[in-house]
Amino acid sequence: MRTKNRLNKRILNIAVLEPSQIIFEGLTNILSKSGCYFKLFRLDSLAEIENLYKAEKLNLVIINPTQIQNRTREFTSIKKNLTEIAWVGFVYTFIDNHLLSLFDKIIHITDSQESIVDFICRLVKEEHHSSQLNEQEPLTDRETEVLKSIVAGLSNKEIADKLFISIHTVISHRKNISQKTGIKSQAGLTIYAISNKIIQIEDYQS
Structure with a gap:
């Protein structure tokens, strides 16, 4: 787990399911340039997501789509139960369009660092806005x-x-x-x- 933290700053909890150490480190490097504050968790399987969500309140899960290729039913079930999470597929090989359609957002290894960083920063802003709404004092x-x-x-x-x-x-x-x-x-x-x-x-x- 890698952490970039500051007092009184909103922290984005990100989990990554990616078997390649090189790709994982590349993603970590890109995320570190986002200017956002985050905790990064590396997953070994889909089965870890729900327990990690309960412990850390995940905001974003980045998955290599090949990791759900034969487990689409399990992935769909987890996604249905954890609607607060943004589900992102990180693609660098050919993937069937049906599989890609299961994700909320797709980023490609050929995407520029700027576009990936922009996506992460927009997600942080949306999470902050959502948090403010949830904390809103109810009307009498x-x-x-x-x-x-x-x-x-x-x-x-x-x-x-x-x-x-x-x-x-x-x-x-x-x-x-x-x-x-x-x-x-x-x-x-x-x-x-x-x-x-x-x-x-x-x-x-x-």
Whole structure:
């Protein structure tokens, strides 16, 4: 395992299933130039992935597709259970297209270091954004009621009358909603409410 670590930086946990020591070291060298902070784990088989995920919360698994050639059912099952992981095939020999289609992303040995590094850095940003969303403070019941009223197009006074609260309290709730969701516009809050199942799209359309 090789580690590149800094205090207060997000660490990307990467596992590599690659039988060639030379190829593995080449990948390690490329990843070290990404400017990202990561822990790198070398796998000997597919069977290790689930236990390693439980221990280290893997973000990315890079696999030589030949390692799943006769184990596609096992790979598909693992991938289905571990949906948070990005599954990447690293190709340097001819591989059947069906096998390649099982991966989320394919990188080739002929790809430039820049394109591979760019992919890793984008993944880090996506993971950071996902982490921020997961840590988002939930809306209170009252804030949810106010949100539904905002989406319905009610004014502050109409919301106050409907919920039997003061306009000042409505404004305070709206401020809290914007801070928690990071959204200020009615259109944006509508999308937020639908995606979080606070309202049904059919109700909004009616």
